Amino acid sequence: APNLEDLVLCLEFYLLSSLCGWFSSDLFAQAVSSTCNKCNKAATSILLVMSRPGFFSRLRQTASDGSGTSTSLSTVDGRAAAFQDSLAKLMKAIESLGRGGIRFTNPAKTATEQLRTVFLILETESGATEAGCTGPCLQYLLTSKLLIKMATGLLPNNPVGCRTAWLDFMLQLMERMQRRLLLHGEVLESLRLTFKTCGHRKTVLSDDDQRCYIQLLCVVMKQVSRDPTFLTLLFDARGKGSFQVLEGLLRHMHHAGSRGHAVREAIVMVCQLCVSHPDLSHYIHTATTFGVEVAGGLSAAFSNLPMTLPAKSKKSGLRAWAYSPEQLSQRVPQLQAYFDALDFCGQVILSVPSELRGHILEQTYQGFLCNVMLPALHQRQPSEVVAALTYFRVSLISLGSRPLLGAFLRLLLQTQGEDGVCTLDRLIRRVDSLGEPCMAALCLIQALLDLRCEDVM
Numbered sequence: 001a002p003n004l005e006d007l008v009l010c011l012e013f014y015l016l017s018s019l020c021g022w023f024s025s026d027l028f029a030q031a032v033s034s035t036c037n038k039c040n041k042a043a044t045s046i047l048l049v050m051s052r053p054g055f056f057s058r059l060r061q062t063a064s065d066g067s068g069t070s071t072s073l074s075t076v077d078g079r080a081a082a083f084q085d086s087l088a089k090l091m092k093a094i095e096s097l098g099r100g101g102i103r104f105t106n107p108a109k110t111a112t113e114q115l116r117t118v119f120l121i122l123e124t125e126s127g128a129t130e131a132g133c134t135g136p137c138l139q140y141l142l143t144s145k146l147l148i149k150m151a152t153g154l155l156p157n158n159p160v161g162c163r164t165a166w167l168d169f170m171l172q173l174m175e176r177m178q179r180r181l182l183l184h185g186e187v188l189e190s191l192r193l194t195f196k197t198c199g200h201r202k203t204v205l206s207d208d209d210q211r212c213y214i215q216l217l218c219v220v221m222k223q224v225s226r227d228p229t230f231l232t233l234l235f236d237a238r239g240k241g242s243f244q245v246l247e248g249l250l251r252h253m254h255h256a257g258s259r260g261h262a263v264r265e266a267i268v269m270v271c272q273l274c275v276s277h278p279d280l281s282h283y284i285h286t287a288t289t290f291g292v293e294v295a296g297g298l299s300a301a302f303s304n305l306p307m308t309l310p311a312k313s314k315k316s317g318l319r320a321w322a323y324s325p326e327q328l329s330q331r332v333p334q335l336q337a338y339f340d341a342l343d344f345c346g347q348v349i350l351s352v353p354s355e356l357r358g359h360i361l362e363q364t365y366q367g368f369l370c371n372v373m374l375p376a377l378h379q380r381q382p383s384e385v386v387a388a389l390t391y392f393r394v395s396l397i398s399l400g401s402r403p404l405l406g407a408f409l410r411l412l413l414q415t416q417g418e419d420g421v422c423t424l425d426r427l428i429r430r431v432d433s434l435g436e437p438c439m440a441a442l443c444l445i446q447a448l449l450d451l452r453c454e455d456v457m
Contacts, residue, residue, distance in 0.1 A: 073124045076136065083121045083137045087146065090114035094153035097162065108161035111154060115169040126177055134179065142181075147190040155197045160206075163198075167212035170194060175219045182223060182230045191220065191234075195244035199251065210252070214259050217248045221266040228273060231280070241283035246270050250290065254297050256337065264344045271351035281356050291363030294345050298368040301338040302376075302391070308383040309390060321386050321440040325394040338391075339398055346401030361407055369411045378417035378426060382437050385430065389440040393447045409455060412448075 072078040093110040118141075125135035134142075141147060150166060157163035170190065174181060181187045197203060198213045205213060224230045224245070236242040249270070252263045274281035284290050309320035310331045320331060329335040345364060349357050376388035392408075399405045416422045421429075430441035448456050 073121060074128075079121050079125055079135075079137055083118065083140075086114045086117040086121065090118065091146070091149070094150065097153055097156075097158060106159075108159045108165065111162055112165040115150075115165050119169060119172050122173070123176060126179070131178075138177075138179070142184045142186050145186065147186045148193065151190045151193045155194065157209075164206065164208045164212060167194070167198070167209060167216060171212050171216045171219065174216065174223070180227075182220070182233060188233055192244060195248055199244060199248045211259065213248070214252055214255075214263060217245055217252075218262045218266045221245055221249070221269050225269040225273065228276065231273060231277060235277075235280060235283075237279040237283065240287045241279070243270075243280070243283060246284070246288070250288065250293055253293055254300065261340070264340075268344070268347050268351055271348050274352050274356060278353075281353050284352075285356050285359055291360040292367060294348060294360060295364045295367030297341045298338075298345055298364065299372045301334075301341040302368070302372055304334050305338060305387070305391060306332060306334065307387055309387045319436065319439075321390045321436060321443055323390075323394075325398045328390070328394055335391075335394075342395060342398065342404075343400070346399060346404045349401050349403050357403065361403055364404070365407045365410065369407060370415065374411060374415055374417070374423065377423055378419075378421070382435065385437045386440045389427075389430070389437070389444050393440075393444045396444075396447050396451065405451075409451075409453065413455065 073082060090111060093107040093114065096107050122135075122138055122141070125137050129135045150169075154162040154166035173187075182191075194213075194216070198205060198209070220234070224234065234243065234245055246267070249263050249267050252259065253267060254260060255263060270280070270284075274284065309328075311320075320328060323331065325335075325339070329339065345360075349360055349364075352360065373388075373392065376384075377392060379385050379388055392412075396405065396408060399408065412423050412427070417426060427441055427444065430437050431445070432438070433441075
C-alpha cells in the first residue's frame with residue numbers, strides 16, 4: 001500500500017492533470033478506481049469526492065474566476081508574482097525549521113522545491129533580459145537580505161536535506177547565471193557563510209553535500225581565475241590571512257575520481273594567481289600546510305602501489321620491469337593515481353613563484369622522496385627491488401616538470417641508505433646481481449641515459 005507521501009503526490013497529479021485537461025473524466029475515473037483499491041478508507045473517500053461529475057469543472061471555473069492573473073513565466077508580471085509566491089513559501093518553510101512540535105509538512109522538501117522554482121524563474125528572467133542587465137527578480141534577491149537568511153536557516157541541515165538544497169541552489173546560481181554575482185555583497189556574505197559552515201572540521205557532510213560543496217568551490221575558483229579582481233573580495237590578506245576557497249579545496253585534494261581531479265585543477269589555478277599576487281604566495285607559504293599536503297598525496301599514492309609486480313604477460317611476452325608507463329598502468333591500476341599525483345605536483349611547482357617553488361620542492365623531497373621512495377630503493381627482497389626500480393624508472397619517464405625531475409635525480413645521486421651505501425652505488429651493484437633485479441637496474445640506467453643530463457653522466 002502506498003504511504004502518505006505517495007498518496008499526496010498522486011492527488012496532486014490528478015488535480016493538475018484535470019485542471020489542465022490532460023485526460024478525460026473517464027480516464028480519471030479509471031485512475032481513481034485503481035488507486036482506491038490500494039488506499040485506506042479515508043483516502044478512498046477523498047478520491048471518490050474528487051471523481052464526482054462536475055467536480056473539476058467547478059474547480060476550473062473557480063480558478064478562472066479568481067484573481068484573473070496568470071503565473072506564466074513568459075511575462076514580467078507573471079515572473080514577479082510567481083517569484084514572490086515562491087519566496088514567501090520558502091521563507092515560511094525556513095521559519096518553521098526552528099520550531100518544535102509536530103510538523104504536518106516536510107520543510108526540507110518544501111525548501112528544496114521552492115529553491116528550484118526560484119532558480120527556474122531567475123534563469124527564465126535571465127534569458128529574457130538583455131545582456132549586461134539585471135532583471136527585477138534577481139535585483140530583488142540581491143538587495144533584500146534574503147540570501148543570507150536562507151543560508152542561515154538551511155546550512156544547519158535540520159532536518160536532513162536542507163543543506164543539500166541550499167548548496168545545490170548556490171551552485172546553480174553561480175554556475176549558470178551569466179552575471180558577475182561575486183561583485184554583490186549579498187552573494188559574497190552567503191558564500192562566506194557557506195564555506196565557513198561546510199569547511200568546519202566538525203561539520204559532517206553527506207555525499208550529496210560534499211559533491212555540491214566541491215563543485216561550488218571549483219566554480220568560484222574558475223570565476224576568480226577568469227577575473228583576478230575577484231580575488232581581493234574572497235582573500236583576506238590581513239594578519240595571517242584567510243582564503244576559505246583554498247582551505248576548502250585542500251581538504252578534498254586527495255579525493256579519487258572526477259571530484260579530486262576538479263579540485264586539483266582549481267588548486268593549480270590558485271597557484272597561477274600567486275605569480276601576480278605576492279600576498280597570496282606568502283599566505284600559502286606561511287599560513288597553510290600546502291607543501292606538506294602535496295608531498296602527502298604523493299606518499300599516499302606511492303604507498304598504495306603493490307610491493308611486487310605482476311607476472312609475465314602472456315599477450316606481449318614482456319616482463320613488468322620492461323613495460324612503458326602506459327603498459328604498466330594497465331597491469332597495475334593503482335599506478336594511475338600515482339601518476340595523477342605526480343603530474344599535479346609538477347604542475348604546482350611550475351605554476352608558483354620561485355620562493356614558493358623552493359619550499360614545495362623541499363617538502364616533496366624530504367616528505368616523499370627521502371621518507372618513502374629512498375627506503376624502497378634500498379630493499380633487499382628481489383621481487384620488491386624490481387618493483388621499486390621499475391616505479392622509479394616510470395616516474396622519470398613520465399615527469400614533465402624539470403624542477404621535480406631534478407629532485408628525483410638528487411635522490412639518486414646524493415643520498416645513501418641506512419647502511420651507508422650510496423643510492424647510485426646500490427643501483428650499480430644491482431647490475432652485478434643475477435635475474436630480474438639486474439634487468440630492472442639496467443632499464444633504469446637506460447632511462448637515466450635517455451635524459452641526456454650532464455649531472456647523471
